[in-house]
Amino acid sequence: MIPRESQNPIAESRDGRPEPFVFLLLENFTLIAFACAIEPLRLANRMAGRKLYEWRVVTADGGPVTASNGVTLQADGPMAELTRDTTIMVVGGLNVKSAVSRPVLTWLRREARRGLAVGALCNGAQVVAQAGLLDGRRCTIHWENRDGFEEEFPQVDLSQNIFVIDRDRYSAAGGTASTDLMLKLIARRHGTDLANLVADQMIHTAIRSDKDEQRLSIPTRIGVRHPRLANVIHAMEDSIEDPISPALLAEDVGMSTRQLERLFRRYLNRSPKRYYMELRLGKARNLLQQTDMSVINVALACGFTSPSHFSKCYRALYKTTPYRERGASDASA
Structure with a gap:
């Protein structure tokens, strides 16, 4: 009681x-x-x-x-x-x-x-x-x-x-x-x-408050505890619609572009440009599946000024086109 x-x-x-x-x-x-x-x-x-x-x-x-x-x-x-x-x-x-x-x-x-x-x-x-x-x-x-x-x-x-x-x-x-x-x-x-x-x-040993965020921290998500790498990824995630160049990303954390390249290769086995592209295309996929936005508007919202370039990049990662992705999403709804 x-x-x-x-x-x-x-x-x-x-x-x-x-x-x-x-x-x-x-x-x-x-x-x-x-x-x-x-x-x-x-x-x-x-x-x-x-x-x-x-x-x-x-x-x-x-x-x-x-x-x-x-x-x-x-x-x-x-x-x-x-x-x-x-x-x-x-x-x-x-x-x-x-x-x-x-x-x-x-x-x-x-x-x-x-x-x-x-x-x-x-x-x-x-x-x-x-x-x-x-x-x-x-x-x-x-x-x-x-x-x-x-x-x-x-x-x-x-x-x-x-x-x-x-x-x-x-x-x-x-x-x-x-x-x-x-x-x-x-x-x-x-x-x-x-x-x-x-x-x-409930064996719920740590009661969380409304100040706690949903997702794991960036270092936990990527399995690497490197402050500069985490800061760069955070900047990428916050700038999907207007992508920042690798040179500026490196400068913001006090590194050269070459050092940033080596950092990404070492810990994530991909270049900063490739990692950034995957983030942008991941958001594009969410928008195609969850909204009625046109493919062109999805492309713009994810930092692509050319629909053809967007379609090419999307196909390379997901093995389908944005238009087919939208059609598949509509069919499953």
């Missing part, structure tokens, strides 16, 4: 009624994001020795829904009008655009107008933003979907952090980040002692 003095007074303001959550699961939702959000609520009830939270699972039509890993879940029912103290969590996954329908958007807008808090897990933020509920707000989304989201929703302040709480809008980047978001909400309502007990039960 939680020592009474450690509980947040807010916990007693609901006359003992459990706080309701409704999880909207979209087709091909990410199971880990959902499980990591719902388990903290179950464990909070268990650790507190009383029902602090209750939850329901809904789908657009009330029928079963299949996760991206093939597991099928039965919903508790369809989308319906909710009590105003309910928090909605939209759980997205693969091909989220194909899972969005007019009824889903209408339901989210209506419930938000009635004052309900709305959250998004994994790329559920794509759906909440499409409903217009993130305009002028901060949110986060899985890093893999960041490029497309930024292009489609420039009015949203997109963060790279693992979760974001902006008033009554919540978002988590997916995976285990859902746990950190829910632990934060539990701590706000019932105190950090309860949140810590829940984390302990």
Whole structure:
């Protein structure tokens, strides 16, 4: 049991009624994001020795829904009008655009107008933003979907952090980040002692905050701890649309171009130019798969002024053309 003095007074303001959550699961939702959000609520009830939270699972039509890993879940029912103290969590996954329908958007807008808090897990933020509920707000989304989201929703302040709480809008980047978001909400309502007990039960030994970033540090990602190399790669990642010449990159870290070449060859087995090209083409692939941008606009957004040069480079790396990539993406949606 939680020592009474450690509980947040807010916990007693609901006359003992459990706080309701409704999880909207979209087709091909990410199971880990959902499980990591719902388990903290179950464990909070268990650790507190009383029902602090209750939850329901809904789908657009009330029928079963299949996760991206093939597991099928039965919903508790369809989308319906909710009590105003309910928090909605939209759980997205693969091909989220194909899972969005007019009824889903209408339901989210209506419930938000009635004052309900709305959250998004994994790329559920794509759906909440499409409903217009993130305009002028901060949110986060899985890093893999960041490029497309930024292009489609420039009015949203997109963060790279693992979760974001902006008033009554919540978002988590997916995976285990859902746990950190829910632990934060539990701590706000019932105190950090309860949140810590829940984390302990989940073997979640390091509770992350909304200041933690999603991706591993550059040295960890590339497997090399070299400050100058990390600084150059960071500059490359920040300058995709307007590429910086190797000479300027080298100058910025106090090296000659030849030294920079040797550094990349030694640790990454490729030239700085090649590494930079792969970064730009990686973003181009994301935009082709995640947005409706024209191939020409994708090329420009990734620093290519010539469509033919873009197509040639793309084919060399991915063994297909940007136009075929777009067609394959449309076919799988």
